[in-house]
Amino acid sequence: MTALPERTDRKLGLVIDLDTCVGCHACVIACKGWNTENYGAPLADADPYGASPEGAFLNRVHSYEVRPAGGDAAQIFHFPKSCLHCEDAPCVTVCPTGASYKRGEDGIVLVNEDACIGCGLCAWACPYGAREMDPAEKVMKKCTLCVDRIYNEHLPQEDRVPACVRTCPAGARHFGDLGDPDSAVSRLVVERGGIDLMPEQGTRPVNKYLPPRPRDEIDVLAPFLDPVDEAPGGFLGWLDRTLERMG
Ligand code: SF4
Ligand code: SF4
Ligand code: SF4
Numbered sequence: 001m002t003a004l005p006e007r008t009d010r011k012l013g014l015v016i017d018l019d020t021c022v023g024c025h026a027c028v029i030a031c032k033g034w035n036t037e038n039y040g041a042p043l044a045d046a047d048p049y050g051a052s053p054e055g056a057f058l059n060r061v062h063s064y065e066v067r068p069a070g071g072d073a074a075q076i077f078h079f080p081k082s083c084l085h086c087e088d089a090p091c092v093t094v095c096p097t098g099a100s101y102k103r104g105e106d107g108i109v110l111v112n113e114d115a116c117i118g119c120g121l122c123a124w125a126c127p128y129g130a131r132e133m134d135p136a137e138k139v140m141k142k143c144t145l146c147v148d149r150i151y152n153e154h155l156p157q158e159d160r161v162p163a164c165v166r167t168c169p170a171g172a173r174h175f176g177d178l179g180d181p182d183s184a185v186s187r188l189v190v191e192r193g194g195i196d197l198m199p200e201q202g203t204r205p206v207n208k209y210l211p212p213r214p215r216d217e218i219d220v221l222a223p224f225l226d227p228v229d230e231a232p233g234g235f236l237g238w239l240d241r242t243l244e245r246m247g
Contacts, residue, residue, distance in 0.1 A: 002095045004088065008107035011179035012145055013085050013206035014165070015188055019213050021172040023063050023078030027164035031059040031082070034146065034163035044136030056132040058082055058143045059164055077212060080173070082164075083130040083143035084197060084205030085109050091122035091131060091142075099140070107179070107206055108147055113139045127201040150175075178206050 035043040035058060045055035059082040067074040085102075089109050092100045099115035100122050102108070111122075116139040123131040123140065131142045146162035149155060159166060165173040176185035185208075188194065194208035 002092050002098045002100060004092055004102050005104040008087075008103070008179070009105050010177045011085075011087070011107045011206045012150070012176070013107070013178045013185075013208070014082075014145075014162070015174040015176075015178075015185045015194060015208045015210060016080055017170075017172040017174070017192075017210040018077060018079065019172075019210060020170045021061075021078045021080060021168075022170050023061055023076075024169065025061050026167045026169055027080060027173060028057060028059050028061055030163040030167035031143075032057055034149070035141075035144075038148070043141065044134050046135035054135050056134045056141050058132065058141060072215070075212070075215065080164075081128065081130065082207075083109060083126075083145075084128060084203070084207040085143075085145065087204035087206060088202060090125040090127075090203060094121045094125040096121065108145045109142070110144055110147065111140050111142060113137070113141075116140050127198055127203065128205075145175075178208065 032043055032055075043056045043058065045053065047053050048055065059080060061078055061080045063076060063078050065074050065076050085107055086109070087107070089100075089102055092102050092109060094100075096119065097115045097117055099112045099117070101110060101112065103110065118133065118138045118140065120133060120140070123129075123133065131140055133139075134141050146164075149162065150160050152160060161175045162173075165175045174185050174188060176183045178185055178189070180186060188210070189208045192210040194210050196205050197207070197209060
């Protein structure tokens with residue numbers, strides 16, 4: 001058993017906007033790149049060009065098609081998932097060697113790879129599937145909240161955020177201190193009704209998700225999508241008739 005700090009000075013984490021995430025996977029690639037090519041031990045792949053490729057990814061995006069109960073049109077949701085840096089982190093308390101730990105100064109949950117024996121208990125204890133056994137090094141890996149970027153004085157100030165946040169083209173990922181009620185991320189959570197993932201697990205995740213906004217009842221684009229010409233002439237007319245004959 002490994003102890004958790006009684007309290008942390010800050011609660012650094014992510015706020016992820018499920019309304020604006022477009023599922024592009026740029027955050028996944030940026031995370032893999034930063035954690036493979038820069039500081040720290042590489043994030044390994046095994047058999048990358050073979051029949052059974054596998055690799056360690058600290059951030060993954062799952063996409064779902066959901067049909068609302070009222071029978072409205074189905075919606076696609078993209079759901080990025082990485083470690084939520086839980087306040088009551090079962091992955092830490094289950095660790096037999098102290099390799100998994102939560103930092104008192106900022107609440108980041110990390111793994112000391114030198115002390116990890118690869119038993120996998122922490123991955124079993126995490127209800128979010130947020131830990132990954134490195135297939136080459138046989139040690140546990142997880143999101144570090146880019147601890148080697150956010151305090152890195154060799155980087156320009158604007159780059160001192162997690163790689164996924166810096167990369168997201170949709171502005172769907174936000175980073176900050178969720179323990180400070182006046183921080184931009186805390187205000188965003190209040191304004192948008194941010195939620196905990198699986199609160200029934202009692203892990204008290206620091207990361208929050210902003211739920212998708214309901215779809216507009218009126219399709220504002222519909223009037224503009226009406227056909228402007230039922231029988232187009234010229235090149236478009238020829239193309240239309242040709243495609244119809246082929247179809
Ligand atoms: S999300 Fe999983 S790995 Fe991360 S702190 Fe919570 S229990 Fe641990
Ligand atoms: S795999 Fe490593 S970090 Fe996880 S519980 Fe075992 S020793 Fe701890
Ligand atoms: S980079 Fe941003 S928009 Fe793209 S999948 Fe990640 S969170 Fe979503």
